[in-house]
Amino acid sequence: MTGRFRRRGAAGPNRPARFTLADAFRCAAKGVSYAFSTQRNMRIHAAAAVAVVALAAILRVGAVEWALLALCIGSVVAAECANTAVESLTDLVSPDYSELAGRAKDCAAGAVLASAAASAVVGLIVFVPRILGMLGF
Numbered sequence: 584m585t586g587r588f589r590r591r592g593a594a595g596p597n598r599p600a601r602f603t604l605a606d607a608f609r610c611a612a613k614g615v616s617y618a619f620s621t622q623r624n625m626r627i628h629a630a631a632a633v634a635v636v637a638l639a640a641i642l643r644v645g646a647v648e649w650a651l652l653a654l655c656i657g658s659v660v661a662a663e664c665a666n667t668a669v670e671s672l673t674d675l676v677s678p679d680y681s682e683l684a685g686r687a688k689d690c691a692a693g694a695v696l697a698s699a700a701a702s703a704v705v706g707l708i709v710f711v712p713r714i715l716g717m718l719g720f
């Protein structure tokens with residue numbers, strides 16, 4: 584390959600000859616944007632994240648709770664991006680039915696489920712006592 588996408592050592596065949604830190608961030612943002620535009624679950628997670636941030640602001644949660652919620656949102660987005668990557672690679676390597684391909688996709692989806700379930704538990708622990716307190720319980 585020539586020009587911007589010249590082969591460069593062991594870093595990958597399609598990596599630009601001069602790959603700056605800004606390029607790396609741009610590629611990562613492209614990945615998140617691709618997952619958002621193609622994965623319905625990612626859009627559901629994003630809507631949930633907006634609702635969580637709004638609720639946290641309304642209930643005036645503390646710094647530690649904000650940190651926990653940020654970690655939860657980040658972990659779900661990261662898991663969904665990894666799931667999308669596994670799906671793409673699996674479809675590339677094994678477009679036809681294969682038990683192994685199915686297992687890889689199931690495990691990647693399991694990572695999203697585990698992260699979302701743990702986040703839901705954190706949300707309940709952070710929000711439920713505050714909401715009950717507001718309601719006078």
Ligand SMILES: Nc1ncnc2c1ncn2[C@@H]1O[C@H](COP(=O)(O)OP(=O)(O)OP(=O)(O)O)[C@@H](O)[C@H]1O
Pocket residue numbers: 622624666670677678679680681682684685686688689691692
């Ligand atoms: N090549 C394949 N061989 C065997 N089973 C497959 C294959 N592709 C998909 N599957 C099965 O279908 C399920 C859904 O795969 P698909 O690629 O449609 O992902 P998806 O609907 O986008 O899933 P997700 O909700 O995790 O994003 C997989 O978890 C797997 O069980």
